[in-house]
Amino acid sequence: MKKMRRVLAATLALTVLFATSVMAQQTPREIIGQAYANSAEATTSSITGNIAGTIFMMGMELLQLNIDFAIDMDIDLETGAIMMYMRMPMQISGADPLTGEVMDENIEVAVFMDGNTVFVYESTIGWFTDPSMDFDLDMLGFDLTELEEMTAMFMELNEQVMDQITIQFAADNDQFPGYYVIEQFMDFDDFMNMMDAVFTADFFEEIMAATLQEELAGLDPAEVDMIMAELDEVMDMLAAILDEVEIDMQMVYRSYIDVDTLEFSRYLMTMTLDFAADLDLGIMGSLDISGSFTMDFDMDYNPTITWPVIGDVATLDDILDDMLAEFVETEGVVAVFTSVELVLGDADLEERYEGFFNDGETAYGIVELAVEDIANLNVFIVNHGAEAVAIELTGVFAEVLQPGEAFVIQIPAGTLAADAFITISGAGAPLNVETGFRLTNYPLSSH
Numbered sequence: 001m002k003k004m005r006r007v008l009a010a011t012l013a014l015t016v017l018f019a020t021s022v023m024a025q026q027t028p029r030e031i032i033g034q035a036y037a038n039s040a041e042a043t044t045s046s047i048t049g050n051i052a053g054t055i056f057m058m059g060m061e062l063l064q065l066n067i068d069f070a071i072d073m074d075i076d077l078e079t080g081a082i083m084m085y086m087r088m089p090m091q092i093s094g095a096d097p098l099t100g101e102v103m104d105e106n107i108e109v110a111v112f113m114d115g116n117t118v119f120v121y122e123s124t125i126g127w128f129t130d131p132s133m134d135f136d137l138d139m140l141g142f143d144l145t146e147l148e149e150m151t152a153m154f155m156e157l158n159e160q161v162m163d164q165i166t167i168q169f170a171a172d173n174d175q176f177p178g179y180y181v182i183e184q185f186m187d188f189d190d191f192m193n194m195m196d197a198v199f200t201a202d203f204f205e206e207i208m209a210a211t212l213q214e215e216l217a218g219l220d221p222a223e224v225d226m227i228m229a230e231l232d233e234v235m236d237m238l239a240a241i242l243d244e245v246e247i248d249m250q251m252v253y254r255s256y257i258d259v260d261t262l263e264f265s266r267y268l269m270t271m272t273l274d275f276a277a278d279l280d281l282g283i284m285g286s287l288d289i290s291g292s293f294t295m296d297f298d299m300d301y302n303p304t305i306t307w308p309v310i311g312d313v314a315t316l317d318d319i320l321d322d323m324l325a326e327f328v329e330t331e332g333v334v335a336v337f338t339s340v341e342l343v344l345g346d347a348d349l350e351e352r353y354e355g356f357f358n359d360g361e362t363a364y365g366i367v368e369l370a371v372e373d374i375a376n377l378n379v380f381i382v383n384h385g386a387e388a389v390a391i392e393l394t395g396v397f398a399e400v401l402q403p404g405e406a407f408v409i410q411i412p413a414g415t416l417a418a419d420a421f422i423t424i425s426g427a428g429a430p431l432n433v434e435t436g437f438r439l440t441n442y443p444l445s446s447h
């Protein structure tokens with residue numbers, strides 16, 4: 001548990017350092033530096049703020065966003081338990097510049113983590129949870145020595161950033177009794193210099209070594225080098241895009257630091273961002289796109305938090321049932337549906353569900369496939385019912401099977417994404433369908 005205390009304290013310190021980017025006893029910078037050290041084990045915090053802006057394309061309003069956010073967090077350093085509540089009501093509106101079709105969405109999403117259990121809220125669905133969303137700190141895979149090295153790296157980086165920006169006491173009329181009020185300023189050039197210093201090849205290698213140990217254990221060095229090369233390519237591509245965009249960004253940070261304890265009490269940030277780009281689309285001409293955004297957040301250290309009281313909680317299966325029930329009702333089907341999850345890999349090369357949907361009631365079925373990329377996948381479906389059924393795997397096949405007809409296909413290895421769904425609908429009649437799946441390196445004609 002001592003290790004857990006040190007890990008969480010260091011993690012929180014990193015979070016504050018990196019999120020603010022520009023933290024600094026006598027000079028403003030020295031005061032901020034001391035506040036970082038004294039606030040490293042502040043386990044309770046609340047952040048509230050807003051992001052708002054408009055994007056234009058070819059001079060016409062394309063999208064308008066207004067997002068409020070609030071994040072409450074409490075970490076118990078004795079037990080390692082985390083409670084976190086994040087909520088984001090948002091308004092999204094806009095119009096398609098070509099068709100004039102209007103979009104106007106007003107939704108809210110939220111996440112509440114109580115220990116290892118995660119609850120999710122969406123305004124049109126309500127609260128739901130699922131064991132697959134449960135969170136375990138051990139999943140992060142941080143080694144204490146590596147974490148301390150990363151902490152030292154970020155502290156050194158933070159010193160470099162503070163060398164390049166303005167850090168000063170706020171004006172006398174903005175000072176507050178009992179606190180040092182300190183301001184820091186950052187523009188887009190400062191921000192990019194910070195990004196260049198952070199996102200290096202060494203940085204990604206350290207992050208991957210710290211968080212993906214199990215995932216990388218099965219890869220040879222050549223594959224790891226390839227992944228790193230791909231990351232470099234992505235960063236180069238993003239840098240090239242940014243070179244084509246005119247950006248004006250101004251960020252002002254204001255810290256309220258207790259005079260007696262030299263701990264952060266509140267931390268505020270305001271940002272304005274304007275951008276414009278004339279993108280060359282080759283033979284398709286050019287695309288003029290621009291936008292203007294504002295963002296502000298207010299971070300309160302060691303607040304009193306009121307946690308949400310959650311009433312009815314659905315499961316992902318409940319939600320899937322409701323969605324599919326709505327679908328079949330929309331299609332004029334008055335019936336229930338059945339779903340099954342199927343995992344195929346070295347341990348299970350073949351699975352067959354003969355008559356799985358033959359229950360006399362089901363009119364809509366769904367098979368969720370999780371397939372290891374070790375071989376081709378043979379799919380075998382037979383309609384034993386008295387009515388036609390429609391079968392579909394998005395992007396792979398869509399067929400209608402008459403009574404007695406069969407469908408066979410071999411799907412090449414690597415075709416399917418992490419989650420693939422085969423849907424089977426009976427157009428109002430109960431399903432009597434046989435399904436079979438097998439991983440094989442043999443061509444389909446040999447079976």
